[in-house]
Amino acid sequence: xxxxxxxxxxxxxxxxxxxxxxxxxxxxxxxxxxxxxxxxxxxxxxxxxxxxxxxxxxxxxxxxxxxxxxxxxxxxxxxxxxxxxxxxxxxxxxxxxxxxxxxxxxxxxxxxxxxxxxxx
Numbered sequence: 001x002x003x004x005x006x007x008x009x010x011x012x013x014x015x016x017x018x019x020x021x022x023x024x025x026x027x028x029x030x031x032x033x034x035x036x037x038x039x040x041x042x043x044x045x046x047x048x049x050x051x052x053x054x055x056x057x058x059x060x061x062x063x064x065x066x067x068x069x070x071x072x073x074x075x076x077x078x079x080x081x082x083x084x085x086x087x088x089x090x091x092x093x094x095x096x097x098x099x100x101x102x103x104x105x106x107x108x109x110x111x112x113x114x115x116x117x118x119x120x
Contacts (some may be wrong), residue, residue: 023058035077036088037079075088
């Protein structure tokens with residue numbers, strides 16, 4: 001390690017991995033606007049919030065939690081341009097209000113972190 005390495009770290013810090021709580025809020029922010037599947041959730045996060053990452057383990061743990069709570073339901077669908085059917089997730093209508101509250105927490109967190117890092 002050199003001092004230049006330290007400067008480079010702060011100029012271009014590594015991505016931040018979401019924990020399960022943040023992942024739940026992020027997932028809800030996406031499915032509020034339409035059905036989605038696991039890989040798409042990960043890819044969208046990297047595209048829309050380039051400083052964040054979501055591991056498969058945390059993603060599927062959060063999805064299982066949301067399904068167990070009755071917040072989302074899953075179904076299989078053949079996605080155009082993809083080989084095998086994907087497990088799609090959709091918001092349950094009775095959970096819409098709570099999903100809006102929790103997705104708002106995600107947006108606040110992401111915005112606050114971006115401001116702290118001077119990314120906006």
